[in-house]
Amino acid sequence: MQRQVRKRLTIKMLVWRLALVGAVLLSGSAAQAGGSFTLTAVDESTGEPVPTRVVFTRADGRPQIVRRTVPSGVGFVLDGEQLVALPNGAFQFQVIRGPEYRVITGNFSIDRDASDAHSVTLPRMVDMAAEGWWSGDPAVTTPLRLLPLLMQSEDLHFAGRVGEDPQTQIRLDRPLPTAAADAPWGPIEIRQDLAADQHGLLLVGTPESFTAADSAVSSDTIRAAVRQDVNAVVVENPFAWDVPIWLASGRIKAMFLMGDWLRLDRKITAVSGSRPPSEVGFRDAHGPGRWAEHVYWQMLNSGLQIAPLGGSGSQLKNHPVGYCRTYVHAAQDNRSPDPQPIGQQAWWDAALTGQSVITNGPLLRPTLGGEYPGHVFRAYSGEALEMSVELNLSTRDPVEYLEVVHNGNVFYSARLDEFAEAGGVIPPLRIEHSGWVIVRVVTLFEDHWRAAVSAPWYIHFDDRPRISKQAVQFFRDWLSEREAMLAKLPADQRAAHAPYVIAARNFWQQQAAAANAP
Incomplete structure (x- = not known):
């Protein structure tokens, strides 16, 4: 007997090249100290000022620090409008607002005592929330007083904050805005009942009375979490030596597939204090990202149902929040053309059960057999399921390949031009045994592994997972x-x-x- 669940796989590809804003010459006379100008970022669709991140670099590529601004790890926050003071010279700039907006780049020069005003319009490539996909960063260490503004500047809706709030000495021209659920850029919600240990474990939903295990034995953290009714235990470091011991506890809910080894400020080719790759081919700039993926696939192939996460992590500081992020689709049965904002609990429930896509660049919105990631298909021996993938994809980076992966084996792989030449048709998967399926898009970005990966869909025949x-x-x-x-x-x-x-x-x-x- 054969049951069919068919859908045509389609890709709506939006490739945006970096736009060059015309060079601006700010001129004046007198002193050599430099000049200032007012810079405003405006959302193209609304015409209203919008928080964003700006990066200034000198002509030789060195980053330029801008005083009296809120630093965002790489660059600074432009809260809709900002007075910018710079020394004399030529500069390049990038205006960035998360992965859903087009990146605006340009160059300008500052001459003596310059003073002017300039506005940059930010076009949105895609509105993920309007399609029911909500962004979050499960673990950040940003001071609480700055986090709402930084989230707004990156178009990030949910965050989990780890650690104490350090004193931050930053001079501001005006008070920081208060996050509001009905803000024009969408909900901003911050969860603070998280704790991280020194070994690479993250605890989500710790009670107020929670006492962390101060132990050299990493599994004591898991024991403390179980005893004190913590909501979820997450593997933050997938390279940690104790990973097989943690998995054996049966308490691991999720794993960071993208974390602090993927960063904009430096290249990381190896993660210190962790188990190095046991196979060749993981030693280059893309190595840590692909090694984390390889480890995750082995978890799935071992019969474990563990959700992937993408986020900053509890050890990453001085870096844009939400660069690695998790998009969830919380209402799997909701086909409404106008999805409503979801609450914090719904976002975390979806993230920790794998109704999600993990990304540090491309924006992937997939279904398999009409279901979102995290769905479990069930069948019985002697049956066959025939299913196809349907997806939308938006990306600012050139894509190396699009793949459908079944049980760790590539079922379908193509460059996007090959896919287009084939008429957008991918053969359906015919599945007769238990396993899992993911969809991934990997870019040509050179500095590190930049990709979008769906959480798995699971297929259970006779209610038994596949164990390799x-x-x-x-x-x-x-x-x-x-x-x-x-x-x-x-x-x-x-x-x-x-x-x-x-x-x-x-x-x-x-x-x-x-x-x-x-």
Whole structure:
């Protein structure tokens, strides 16, 4: 018997090249100190000033610090309108407002005592919220008093804030705006009941009485979370040595697929203090991003249902919030042409159950068989499911390839021009066994791995997930390496780790015995 769920795969591709705003010469006379001008950013669709991020660089590429502004890690926040004072010289600029807007670039020069006013219009490429997709950064460390403004400047709706609020010495020309759920740029909601440990675990939904485990044994954090009724335990560092032990606890809800190893201010080719790639091909600038993806695929192939997340992370400072972000579609059955804003709880529920797309660039809105990511298709032995993907894609970066991945194997791969030449038709997947499917778009960005990846759709035949022998062995090997490291510790320290290691060894042995795929 065969059940069919067919949909044509279509891509609406919006590739925007960086627009060059005409050069502006600000001139005057007298002193050599430089000049100032008022800069305004305006949303093209509304004609109203809008918060955004601006980056100034000198002609030689060095970043230019602008005094009396709110720094955003890379550049500063332009709160709709800002008086900008600069020294004499030639400059380049970028005006950026998250991934949904076109990036505006240009150049200008400052001459003696310049004074003028200029406005930049920001065109929106796509309105994700209008299509029911809401953006968030699950872990940021930005001071609370600055976070609403920084979120507005990046068109970010939800955030989880980790850590204490440090004292911030920044001189402002006027008070920061107060975040409002009915602000013209959409809801701004910040969750603060998060905690991170030193090992690479993030806890979401900690009670007020929560006491963190101050222990050299990472799994003590998970034990404390269980005892104190924390909502979710998240793997923030997918390269941590204790990952196979954490997975064996059965308490891991999600994993950062994109995190602080993908940054705009520097290239990272290796994550210190973590397990290095066990295979060749992960040592270049794209290596950490692709290695995190590889680890995640092994989790899925081991029969684990873990949601991916994209965010800044609890260790990343001085960086734009929401560069790596998670878009969720909270109402999977909602086909309304005018989706309503969702609340904070709905966003987090969707993020932690994988009704999402993770991105640090492209904007991907996919369905499989008419369902959003996170859906579980169910069937019985002897049946076959035939399903196709439907998606919309918007991107500012040239795309290297679009792929549909089934159980870690590429089912379909094409450059976008090849896809267009093929008439936008991709063969449907015919699925007869348990497994998972994701869609990903990888760009040609050179500095690091820039991509959009859907959370998985799961297919369960006879209510059993797919468990791969090779994937289970991947984590058993990882565990063996970790055990060899722990064996070198003093006896009392080994004893503290021992219960968790033994439990993990038993878990992965059971998974190997239950394996139903190569």
